[in-house]
Amino acid sequence: MPAVRCAVLAVLGVCWAGGLAAAELAIPGVTLQGEWRQGSVLFGEAPPGTRVWFNGRPLRLTDSGRFVFGLHRDEPAQATLQVQLPDEPMPIAIHATVERREYSIQRIEGLPQRMVTPPAEVLRRIEAEQALVARVRQRDSALDGFTERFIWPCRGPISGVFGSQRILNGEPKQPHYGVDIAVPVGTPVRAPASGVVSLAQADLYYTGGTLMIDHGHGLQSTFLHLSKLRVREGEHVRRGQIVAEAGATGRATGAHLDWRVSWFDARVDAQTLVPPMPTSARAE
Numbered sequence: 001m002p003a004v005r006c007a008v009l010a011v012l013g014v015c016w017a018g019g020l021a022a023a024e025l026a027i028p029g030v031t032l033q034g035e036w037r038q039g040s041v042l043f044g045e046a047p048p049g050t051r052v053w054f055n056g057r058p059l060r061l062t063d064s065g066r067f068v069f070g071l072h073r074d075e076p077a078q079a080t081l082q083v084q085l086p087d088e089p090m091p092i093a094i095h096a097t098v099e100r101r102e103y104s105i106q107r108i109e110g111l112p113q114r115m116v117t118p119p120a121e122v123l124r125r126i127e128a129e130q131a132l133v134a135r136v137r138q139r140d141s142a143l144d145g146f147t148e149r150f151i152w153p154c155r156g157p158i159s160g161v162f163g164s165q166r167i168l169n170g171e172p173k174q175p176h177y178g179v180d181i182a183v184p185v186g187t188p189v190r191a192p193a194s195g196v197v198s199l200a201q202a203d204l205y206y207t208g209g210t211l212m213i214d215h216g217h218g219l220q221s222t223f224l225h226l227s228k229l230r231v232r233e234g235e236h237v238r239r240g241q242i243v244a245e246a247g248a249t250g251r252a253t254g255a256h257l258d259w260r261v262s263w264f265d266a267r268v269d270a271q272t273l274v275p276p277m278p279t280s281a282r283a284e
Contacts, residue, residue, distance in 0.1 A: 027083050027092055036079065037099040039162055039269035041070045041219070041261070043146070049086035055079055060140060060217045068146050068217050070263025071098060073163050073175060103163035103175065108253060110169075117171070122205060129204045136199045136212055136220070137262055143216030145194035148239055150273040153190050153223065153259050154246060156183040158277055160258070162269040177267040178224065178260035181277075185227050185255045187246040191237045192221055192259075192274070200233045207258075208249025213237060221270070224258035225249050 025032060030050070034042035046052060046065040053059065054069040061067045071079070075098050084091035118126060160180030166173045191213055198220060199212035209226030227247025237243055246257040261270040 025083075025094060027085070027094070029085070030083055034272070035099065036071070036096045038071055038075045038101045039073050039267075040272050041068065041263065041268050043068050046083060047086060051084040051091070053080075053082040053091065056082075060142065062142075062144050062147070066144065066147050068219050068263065070219070070261075070266040070268040072266040072268070073101075073103075073177065075266070101163060103165060104161070105167065106160065106164045106176065107167045108169075110253070118205070126205050129201075129206075132201075133199065133210075133212075133222075134265075137264055139198055139214050139220070140218055140264075141196070141214055141216050143195055143214060145213075145215035145239070146217055146219045148193045150192045151190070151239060152181075152274050152277065153192050153221075154181055154183050154187050154257055155278060156181045156187070156257075158182075159256060162271060175267075177262075178222075178258040179270050181246075181257045181259065183246045183255065183257055185245070185247050187255075187257070188242045189223055189226065189244040189246055189257055191239055191241050191243050192270075194238045195221075195236075197231050197233050197235045197237060197243070200229050200231060202229060204250060206251050208252065209244065209247055210250075211244050213243070218264045220262050222260040222262065224260070225252045225256065 030046045032042050032044045034040050044067045048063060048065045050065055052061060052067050059067045059069060077098055079096045079098050081094040082091040158179060159182040160176055162177060162179055164176045166176050193215050195213040195215040198214040199210065201210045204210045207224040209229055211223045211226060211229055213221045223244055225247050226244045227249060228245040231237060231243045246255060248255045259270050261268050
C-alpha cells in the first residue's frame, strides 16, 4: 500500500432522471459520477496517466482517464479511493462514508421443492455452474462499453428489485441481486451497453438461459431465465443490439427478465445505471 496524503471528499451527484451528475473532488481534474451508497456504480475521470485504487485494489483506466468501480449490496460504511496524479509523488486518499440501504423482504411460495432444496444428485452440477460464473466475473478487460449511457434491456412492469431478501417456500435464501422486468416469453432483450459476450449458457440449473456481457473494467451485465440466446461467447455486441429473448427457464415462477450487474464480485444495482422505467412501459 503506497503512502498517501488525505483529502476531504466533495459531495457527489445523484444518479437519477436519466443521467449521472458529475462533481469535482478535492483533486484537480478528477471527477466522479454517482453516489456513495450501497449497490451504486461510480464512474470517474482523471487526467491521463493517473493511477487510482479503490479500497486498495488498483483500477484500470482508459487512455483518456475513465474508470469505474462498484459498491456491493452490503458494502461497509467506510470506503477509500486513492488517486495519484501523473506528476505527484504519492496518492491522495479520499475517505468516503457509504450510505446504508434498507431492503425489502419478498416471499415466494409454490416453487417445486427440488428447486428450493436441490436433490443431492444435482449439487455437483450446481457447484460447477456457480464456479464457472464466478470465474467469468473476474474478467478485467480493457473494453470501454461502461463509458456509454446505459439503456433498459427491455421495458415492462418491474416485479422485483435489487437487494430484496427472498424467502422461498418459507426458507430464507440469498438476496436478489437483479431487477425483474415482467415481460412475455420471447420479448427481445437488448444489450444495455456495448461489450463482449463473456458467457452464453442455454440451461443452467437455477438461472436457465443465462447470458453475460462484459462492458469492460470489471463491469458486467447478466441476464437470467432466457428462452433463447441470440449471440455466442466472444461475440462483440453494440448497445441496443438484440442479444436474447426473455423467458421462464430455470427457477422462475413466470416469464420475466432478471437483469443483474456486477463489478467483479460486487453485486450492484442495475437500476442506478438507467433512468426510471418509462410510465407507458409499466402498464404494458
